[in-house]
Amino acid sequence: MPELPEVETIVRDLREPLVGQTIVDVRNDWPRLIALPDLAELRARIGGRIIEAINRRGKYLVFNLDGGETLIIHLKMSGQLSVVAATEPADPYVHTAFVLASGEELRFHDVRKFGRVYLVRDPGLVLGDLGPEPLSAAFNPDWLVDQLQQRRRVIKSLLLDQTFIAGVGNIYADEALFLAGINPGRRSDSLTAAEARALHAAIRRVLKLGIARNGASIDGAYRRPDGSSGDMQLEFAVYGRAEEPCIRCPGIVQRIVLGGRSTHYCNACQF
DNA sequence: CAACCGACCTGTTCGC
């Protein structure tokens, strides 16, 4: 569920309440959520660590702790984070909680239990295969033009490949392809240089808009740490708009399945 | 190398 803009929003929201805090313990009632190391070692290594910085890489939240440790969290489809007083009533969907010295807790709420927590000394172990950050200088038009020619994959699937670009998910891939006027089923090496440049600009534009709108909340799945919703869903041109009129032409938004993912596009103005 | 599909989980919505 959370893609780059949602994770970025969460990271920004968490800095104020968490940076400088000391983690004293971890609770967990669903062992699979702890990917690395096991719960016993996690508790032993994280106790007493101070949160020095919080950042994002792709869809991962990265907490730099003192002592050279890095806590990494991936929210997958249904993860949410919140910082609340430890006295707040227990929530059955909170499967992992980081107990803080302040008397508060960082709670990891995850209905579907797909989320993952890692504690590593080498972040590269978890983040090493990620592609460039789409809002960084490494992701530039010339690079994309070149890369699309090197690959022969369906363009939408390529955008979802985190080793190609980090952070783009199903919503923003559909929205970027619509903005660029490119059919999601095209092979990447069939795009002209002009189309690749348009796609580059569109990816940046939708991600920045998503961040400006604090992410997209649909059915309450994504929530900011304080429980509030984002507004990006109000800006969707195609995602979730199957059978509705295109906002740019007389066409109708189509829904198809590509690479096993629901895909939305206008077949009248995306070529 | 790439496409496809089932797993991993649970809740909500949709169609009959």
Added chain:
DNA sequence: TGCGAACAGGTCGGTT
């Protein structure tokens, strides 16, 4: 009203 099927923002691993 009831019930099963379909669907959901993500990734991984095994197969073709």
